Amino acid sequence: MSTLRDQIAQLTTEANAVLDPAVIRTPLLPYRDGIFLKAENLQRTGSFKFRGAYYSIATLTPQQREARAIAYSTGNHAQAVALAGSMLGVKTTVVMSESAPPEKIANTKRFGATVIMAENSSFARKQLAEQLAAEHGYGLIPPYEDVKVMAAQGTIALEILATQPDVQTMIIPVGGGGLIAGIAIAAKSIKPSIRVIGVEPAGAADAHQSYVSKALTKWDTITTICDGLSVQQLGATNFDLIQQVVDDIVLVDDALTQQAMRTLLVDHRLLVEASGAITVAALDHGLIKGNQPMVAVLSGGNIAPSKIIETLTSAARA
Amino acid sequence: MSTLRDQIAQLTTEANAVLDPAVIRTPLLPYRDGIFLKAENLQRTGSFKFRGAYYSIATLTPQQREARAIAYSTGNHAQAVALAGSMLGVKTTVVMSESAPPEKIANTKRFGATVIMAENSSFARKQLAEQLAAEHGYGLIPPYEDVKVMAAQGTIALEILATQPDVQTMIIPVGGGGLIAGIAIAAKSIKPSIRVIGVEPAGAADAHQSYVSKALTKWDTITTICDGLSVQQLGATNFDLIQQVVDDIVLVDDALTQQAMRTLLVDHRLLVEASGAITVAALDHGLIKGNQPMVAVLSGGNIAPSKIIETLTSAARA
Numbered sequence: 105m106s107t108l109r110d111q112i113a114q115l116t117t118e119a120n121a122v123l124d125p126a127v128i129r130t131p132l133l134p135y136r137d138g139i140f141l142k143a144e145n146l147q148r149t150g151s152f153k154f155r156g157a158y159y160s161i162a163t164l165t166p167q168q169r170e171a172r173a174i175a176y177s178t179g180n181h182a183q184a185v186a187l188a189g190s191m192l193g194v195k196t197t198v199v200m201s202e203s204a205p206p207e208k209i210a211n212t213k214r215f216g217a218t219v220i221m222a223e224n225s226s227f228a229r230k231q232l233a234e235q236l237a238a239e240h241g242y243g244l245i246p247p248y249e250d251v252k253v254m255a256a257q258g259t260i261a262l263e264i265l266a267t268q269p270d271v272q273t274m275i276i277p278v279g280g281g282g283l284i285a286g287i288a289i290a291a292k293s294i295k296p297s298i299r300v301i302g303v304e305p306a307g308a309a310d311a312h313q314s315y316v317s318k319a320l321t322k323w324d325t326i327t328t329i330c331d332g333l334s335v336q337q338l339g340a341t342n343f344d345l346i347q348q349v350v351d352d353i354v355l356v357d358d359a360l361t362q363q364a365m366r367t368l369l370v371d372h373r374l375l376v377e378a379s380g381a382i383t384v385a386a387l388d389h390g391l392i393k394g395n396q397p398m399v400a401v402l403s404g405g406n407i408a409p410s411k412i413i414e415t416l417t418s419a420a421r422a
Numbered sequence: 423m424s425t426l427r428d429q430i431a432q433l434t435t436e437a438n439a440v441l442d443p444a445v446i447r448t449p450l451l452p453y454r455d456g457i458f459l460k461a462e463n464l465q466r467t468g469s470f471k472f473r474g475a476y477y478s479i480a481t482l483t484p485q486q487r488e489a490r491a492i493a494y495s496t497g498n499h500a501q502a503v504a505l506a507g508s509m510l511g512v513k514t515t516v517v518m519s520e521s522a523p524p525e526k527i528a529n530t531k532r533f534g535a536t537v538i539m540a541e542n543s544s545f546a547r548k549q550l551a552e553q554l555a556a557e558h559g560y561g562l563i564p565p566y567e568d569v570k571v572m573a574a575q576g577t578i579a580l581e582i583l584a585t586q587p588d589v590q591t592m593i594i595p596v597g598g599g600g601l602i603a604g605i606a607i608a609a610k611s612i613k614p615s616i617r618v619i620g621v622e623p624a625g626a627a628d629a630h631q632s633y634v635s636k637a638l639t640k641w642d643t644i645t646t647i648c649d650g651l652s653v654q655q656l657g658a659t660n661f662d663l664i665q666q667v668v669d670d671i672v673l674v675d676d677a678l679t680q681q682a683m684r685t686l687l688v689d690h691r692l693l694v695e696a697s698g699a700i701t702v703a704a705l706d707h708g709l710i711k712g713n714q715p716m717v718a719v720l721s722g723g724n725i726a727p728s729k730i731i732e733t734l735t736s737a738a739r740a
Contacts, residue, residue: 128449131461133446133464134446143449146449146451146691148452150691366727369693370693370727372464373464373692373694374464374691407688409684409734412687412734413731416730416731
């Protein structure tokens with residue numbers, strides 16, 4: 105009997121072929137001895153989310169593609185769905201809220217999506233998107249709790265192992281868990297000995313607590329600069345997969361993440377958002393136990409100019 | 423009889439093999455339809471200068487390698503020589519001046535070079551380096567007026583054509599002329615139909631004036647934010663080669679370059695210094711006549727944090 109994990113691993117191979125004409129095969133850049141950075145901040149729309157969005161829209165039913173794709177998001181997933189839809193000739197709607205950064209709303213429209221505003225809660229956004237999908241036969245593109253989305257994010261692992269087959273340890277940000285589950289499943293299906301370590305903000309440590317206590321836990325209050333990782337609770341499926349395939353989850357304070365953002369920008373010429381720089385912060389402060397070569401995934405690079413300035417002025421050099 | 427141009431083209435093949443274990447094969451990233459960016463800002467030490475420095479040090483005589491490599495520079499060449507020497511186990515000295523940015527002096531030391539200060543003139547720096555080389559048998563690593571250095575910079579063209587064989591137009595910054603001459607010679611040796619267009623700051627337009635008037639011209643006063651292109655006059659050899667292999671040189675005002683720096687950082691997550699962003703500025707303002715696909719070379723990304731902030735606050739969105 106095929107497990108969910110096997111299904112996702114198989115779908116990753118299909119996703120890789122579907123993504124081939126569209127995705128940027130982002131570079132694996134040396135950081136320091138034995139450590140490489142997978143620069144998904146250089147992916148289309150500035151984050152790994154493009155992979156899941158493109159594969160999901162490409163594999164909608166003909167009826168759904170004809171009708172429209174719909175998503176709910178306050179950030180990177182919104183932009184990814186908008187551009188992927190434009191590239192595939194599928195109309196898109198994204199449910200956002202006034203709390204989303206104005207640049208992200210503007211970019212989502214610029215990439216071609218119709219933006220609808222909902223009340224400022226993830227529940228309200230999700231409910232409205234699901235309701236419109238059901239009423240009109242739209243194809244719903246979930247942000248992370250989804251087999252296809254996880255499979256597509258797993259293509260990052262295929263690229264890392266193709267370039268650097270001897271990698272021993274992968275270091276991945278944890279938000280909704282789709283990225284780390286997809287990467288860990290794909291990586292271990294090729295190379296079972298690999299260790300996959302998650303990194304989560306100390307102020308949004310629901311996944312860490314769930315992982316350590318082996319009981320799915322919700323955090324009511326989230327305090328972190330890592331907006332892409334501001335998730336209160338893993339979905340049940342993602343939690344189950346993470347328990348199977350993730351070797352550890354470590355916590356990082358925002359101050360260290362901000363130092364890493366500065367180091368990546370000034371010394372490595374890479375603009376990386378907090379949610380992506382958190383993996384480098386964990387490495388720079390000795391929080392990752394594992395063998396080299398290691399690869400840290402820089403998941404995205406969408407930051408408002410004012411936030412870039414804040415990072416440069418407030419973060420002390422590590 | 424083999425011409426200088428043929429010699430450089432042949433050396434580029436050798437340089438490519440010598441560089442293989444050390445260089446970052448920098449990514450070719452989509453910018454917009456039909457236009458790609460060669461991200462040499464992600465090269466080791468943050469600029470293409472690493473290529474010429476590494477190849478030159480690697481091919482010094484055994485006696486010179488045993489003694490020391492010496493260079494003169496106020497910027498990217500200094501850091502490149504320092505790191506290349508460390509990687510090759512060759513001691514390095516770089517002659518700099520107090521006018522160099524403190525970060526670049528600090529980085530040059532951090533990468534392992536001994537830094538000697540000379541009077542603040544390119545003549546004084548060059549003279550001191552040549553004198554020390556002659557006295558002690560050191561290997562001199564010139565910044566751009568050199569066959570090996572040009573051949574090594576030409577490896578950028580090999581990488582572009584390997585990834586994107588149908589490229590029709592290459593757009594290259596012009597400072598001392600070593601980068602554009604090396605790239606144009608290598609590219610045209612493989613694909614003679616390719617067009618190579620130089621871009622120079624309007625406030626440092628000696629190469630443009632020389633090229634148009636067909637007479638080597640010196641500019642006494644240079645006014646530009648593109649510190650890497652602040653060269654008063656091409657060397658005679660580089661000028662001769664540029665007349666043979668470059669199809670046009672266009673001029674760009676600094677204000678447009680600063681807009682391009684902002685666009686590259688905020689919308690493309692790439693930190694690019696003014697001397698590298700000038701190619702994108704020329705493209706964005708319709709100054710490049712040529713067929714697509716086009717590739718613009720982003721030559722480097724070394725900028726002080728204060729300059730990044732200045733770019734974000736002063737440049738209006740293009």
